[in-house]
Every structure is written in structure tokens, then in C-alpha cells.
Amino acid sequence: MDVIDIRDLVYYPVSDRKVMRGEGVHLYDEDGTEYLDCVAGTFNLSLGYSHPAVVAAMKHQLDLLVHASSSLQNEPVNGLVRRLVEVSPESLTKVHPKVSGGSTANEGAIKMAQHATGRSEVISLFRSHHGQTMMMTSVSGNAARRAPHPSLFPGTLQVPDPYCFRCFYGQRRESCGLMCVDRIEDFLDHASTGRAAAVIVEPISGSGGNIVPPDGYFQKLRAFCDERDIVLIFDEVQTGIGRTGRMFAAEHFGVEPDIITTAKGLGGSGAQIAAILTNERLAGLPADEHVFTYGANLLAAAAANATLDIVRQPEFLAHVRATGEHIRGRLAELAKRHRAIVDVRGVGLMIGFELGRPDGTPDVELARHLARTAMRHGLIMRSSRYGHGNVLKIRPPLIITTDEADLLCDRLEGLLRAELNA
Ligand SMILES: Cc1ncc(COP(=O)(O)O)c(C=O)c1O
Structure with a gap:
């Protein structure tokens, strides 16, 4: 019997691979490939995937x-x-x-x-x-x-x-x-x-x-x-x-x-x-x-x-502030190396960085391209939808550790190196 491709039945575009399970900031697909989720699902997984x-x-x-x-x-x-x-x-x-x-x-x-x-x-x-x-x-x-x-x-x-x-x-x-x-x-x-x-x-x-x-x-x-x-x-x-x-x-x-x-x-x-x-x-x-x-x-x-x-624990909230500052610091370093990053902004773990062309105009195509190719670099990313749509969002689960935050930034660095220097 022919198996109908699910993409012919649903009303919306979906990935070609299925995700199977998640743990903390990580999501795994049917082949066991791991992704670090920069956007906490739909910005809703404050405690990450399947918090015990x-x-x-x-x-x-x-x-x-x-x-x-x-x-x-x-x-x-x-x-x-x-x-x-x-x-x-x-x-x-x-x-x-x-x-x-x-x-x-x-x-x-x-x-x-x-x-x-x-x-x-x-x-x-x-x-x-x-x-x-x-x-x-x-x-x-x-x-x-x-x-x-x-x-x-x-x-x-x-x-x-x-x-x-x-x-x-x-x-x-x-x-x-x-x-x-x-x-x-x-x-x-x-x-x-x-x-x-x-x-x-x-x-x-x-x-x-x-x-x-x-x-x-x-x-x-x-x-x-x-x-x-x-x-x-x-x-x-x-x-x-x-x-x-x-x-x-x-x-x-x-x-x-x-x-x-x-x-x-x-x-x-x-x-x-x-x-x-x-x-x-x-x-x-x-x-x-x-x-x-x-x-x-x-x-x-x-x-x-x-x-x-x-x-609500004060130390948990302090951790969110510290990790957010750490990620923003690393993004600021990346911005020095990549002129396409024209602004880095955020509070706590609600962070975004804006992409622009050399003349300063918003680069929507680049933001979309990076969000699309991020999975190849082990990241799940989304760009802003409204206005200029040239902002990439970094809003991982709040339980992200400093090591995981560094992993996120390392992968992002790899993505930018591959796509911006290409
Ligand atoms: C700021 C804000 N308000 C409201 C909503 C709507 O929430 P829901 O999708 O649960 O109806 C969203 C969803 O993305 C949102 O980001």
C-alpha cells in the first residue's frame, strides 16, 4: 500500500523529518540527530523539554x-x-x-x-x-x-x-x-x-x-x-x-x-x-x-x-539574568566580526540580534536564510515575523546551563562563518 506523505494532508508546511523526543534544551529527530532549541519550542518551554x-x-x-x-x-x-x-x-x-x-x-x-x-x-x-x-x-x-x-x-x-x-x-x-x-x-x-x-x-x-x-x-x-x-x-x-x-x-x-x-x-x-x-x-x-x-x-x-x-526561586531568576548576559556578551563579540549583525539587544533570556546590509537597511533575506540553515548546524532558530523581519531570536529554555549557552553560541558562530563568509 502506498503511504501518503503527511505533507499532502496537512494544511501547513512541516519539516521532512519527525522529532521523537526532547530533553532540556535538546530535541532529537527520528535518526537520533540532536538540535539545540534556541526558541524554546514556541517560546513556551520555560523549563525545557520534558522537565522531570x-x-x-x-x-x-x-x-x-x-x-x-x-x-x-x-x-x-x-x-x-x-x-x-x-x-x-x-x-x-x-x-x-x-x-x-x-x-x-x-x-x-x-x-x-x-x-x-x-x-x-x-x-x-x-x-x-x-x-x-x-x-x-x-x-x-x-x-x-x-x-x-x-x-x-x-x-x-x-x-x-x-x-x-x-x-x-x-x-x-x-x-x-x-x-x-x-x-x-x-x-x-x-x-x-x-x-x-x-x-x-x-x-x-x-x-x-x-x-x-x-x-x-x-x-x-x-x-x-x-x-x-x-x-x-x-x-x-x-x-x-x-x-x-x-x-x-x-x-x-x-x-x-x-x-x-x-x-x-x-x-x-x-x-x-x-x-x-x-x-x-x-x-x-x-x-x-x-x-x-x-x-x-x-x-x-x-x-x-x-x-x-x-x-520563582531567586537563584533560578538570577541564573536567567546571568546566562542572558553571557549570551549577549558572546553575541556582541560575534557582531564585531560580522558586520551583518547591526544590533544585539535583550533582557534576560529574551534576546534578538538584527541583521542589516552594509548600507544599514534591514536584511530580511539573510535572517530567513540563517533561520532555515540553522538546523544543519544543530540549532533550531526563528526570525522575527513582523515589521522588517530581520531579527533572529535567542530565547532558549530558561534552564539552559552556561556550558549549553556556550554550545549554542559556538554553533551560531559556525553557522555565521559558513553562511556569511561563503
Ligand atoms: C506576545 C504574545 N501574545 C499572545 C500570543 C497568543 O498566544 P496563543 O498562541 O496561546 O493564543 C502570542 C503567541 O505567539 C504572543 O507571542
Whole structure:
């Protein structure tokens, strides 16, 4: 019997080889070939592949109970809610775990803001990615993803992001006075309905090119929101759960948003879990207005509890900061040797490096080519999707050791030597 190639049956492009198992930062295919994963799966494997504590917690829960209605109390979800309140900024005292992923967490956060303010419009940043439901496709700052869908959520407004390396306003960081916050006022006055409920931001853009806002940006944005009674939502789907070397990036930047959404890394080794963390004022959305069958799943909550118990340890977070600094140092060395690397930036283990041509223009083709050929050098890599798309991301599992970080950098060096000097 002819075996049909799976690639003729699925709707999306897939690799020609199958992956079979993973351990820590390493993934192995059917031939036993090993790859070091620079992007932690889908940026979600905070504790790497098959972390023993996560696997054990899930196995234990599997024997007890996999699913129960989210209206019934149970141990894993109770534990998750308590832990999330403990690790989140002080003012965020309420948890909504009945969401099925990052997109629905963000939608819930927006509904909460709309409910509390009585206003509807949502402000987001250029190059942002907040998910791919219809609403989050409308909110995300990327026209190419919106274009094929004519009937989107109408009340969205995208404003320039704090991308200092290629500033929208042509300013310099030292002297701009954070024009990118001041000018939001103009967009509100002239390009919106004037009825903004929320600003939603990724503290460091995930798909948009690892853009780290300059000092003072979030303080100014917080003040901007406070003056206008606009809810500030931090989408920490990528930056949360230790990725920046703090539990949440809000802590790194020294601001308290009104809402944080979390997903991805919360599942440790890939469990499907997400939550909305909010303050008392915003917790008024009726409970049945944003609930999903696979939200607050017991198996996934057990995984999240094991993950939080590890990530919240101060020495674990210190390790993320130190390893991140080490990798950034090595990338800076590589940048001296390869002029195509025009910027290296990041916080903790949320790192990106930008590729440019000799005239400084973004080199998207090179970024894509390197991401494609990385597997030949034992690396799994991804380039940024939005904006210029010329940024390669280094976001390995947070458990990466210094030796493994060096291995990652050595392989990257081999990749750059082979492809850039070719
Ligand atoms: C910053 C950010 N927000 C939201 C999402 C959407 O999460 P999900 O795919 O779980 O719906 C993503 C997914 O990549 C993301 O990176």
C-alpha cells in the first residue's frame, strides 16, 4: 500500500523529518540527530523539554482527575491561583484562569477594560503580536495578517512602537523626550473615536523583533494612561514566567500595569495553560462572559504549579539574568566580526540580534536564510515575523546551563562563518 506523505494532508508546511523526543534544551529527530532549541519550542518551554518535575506533576494528576467543570474547586487550580497572586505585582490580586491560551487571555483582558471603563477602543503598538483570533488579529500591529480578513474588530488603533534603533520619528534616544508616548495623544485626537478603553503592550516585542523600550518609556506610558483613565494591559505571554530574569517583565521595568496576561512559559514543558491577572477594579466582568472549556485544565494547572515553584526561586531568576548576559556578551563579540549583525539587544533570556546590509537597511533575506540553515548546524532558530523581519531570536529554555549557552553560541558562530563568509 502506498503511504501518503503527511505533507499532502496537512494544511501547513512541516519539516521532512519527525522529532521523537526532547530533553532540556535538546530535541532529537527520528535518526537520533540532536538540535539545540534556541526558541524554546514556541517560546513556551520555560523549563525545557520534558522537565522531570513537570512530567511528574502531570503524571500524578493524570491518575487523579484530568477535567472537571471550572465552577468546581480543585487542588491544582486552587494552587495555581494562589501562586499567581503571590508572584504577580502587588496590585494584581485577582486571577482569571478559564482561558485557553494567550489570545483568549488578551481578549478577556480587553473585555475587562471595556466593562470597567464603558469605552471600547484598544490601542496597540506597531509590530505587536497579541494572538490570532479575529479580535487579536485586529489588535496586533501587522497589516499583512489583517489584510485577508475583511470584517475585523473595528475599534483598534496602532501607534508607533519604541523601536529606537529605527525610530519612527527619526529621533535619538538621548534627546527624544519619549516622543512615541507623547504623540499617542495626536492619534487619539485625530485617528480614533476618542473612546479608548485600553492600551495593550508586550513589554518586549516577541514577534516584532525583540524591541526593548528605552528607560522611562513605561513610566511615561503609565502616567499617560492614568491621566486619561485608560487601562494598561501588559501582554506577558512571552516575557512572563522568568523570561527576562524577573517573574514578570513589569518588575524589570518598574511599573505596575492594571492587567497582566500570561500563557506560554507558564506550562513549563508545554502544558496548555494561560491566565489573566488583574486588580480589584477590573475584576468586575461577569464570570460567564469569558470562559473556555479547556481553560483551567487540571493537568495543565498541575504542570504550571510545578513550573512556578521552580521559576520563582531567586537563584533560578538570577541564573536567567546571568546566562542572558553571557549570551549577549558572546553575541556582541560575534557582531564585531560580522558586520551583518547591526544590533544585539535583550533582557534576560529574551534576546534578538538584527541583521542589516552594509548600507544599514534591514536584511530580511539573510535572517530567513540563517533561520532555515540553522538546523544543519544543530540549532533550531526563528526570525522575527513582523515589521522588517530581520531579527533572529535567542530565547532558549530558561534552564539552559552556561556550558549549553556556550554550545549554542559556538554553533551560531559556525553557522555565521559558513553562511556569511561563503
Ligand atoms: C506576545 C504574545 N501574545 C499572545 C500570543 C497568543 O498566544 P496563543 O498562541 O496561546 O493564543 C502570542 C503567541 O505567539 C504572543 O507571542
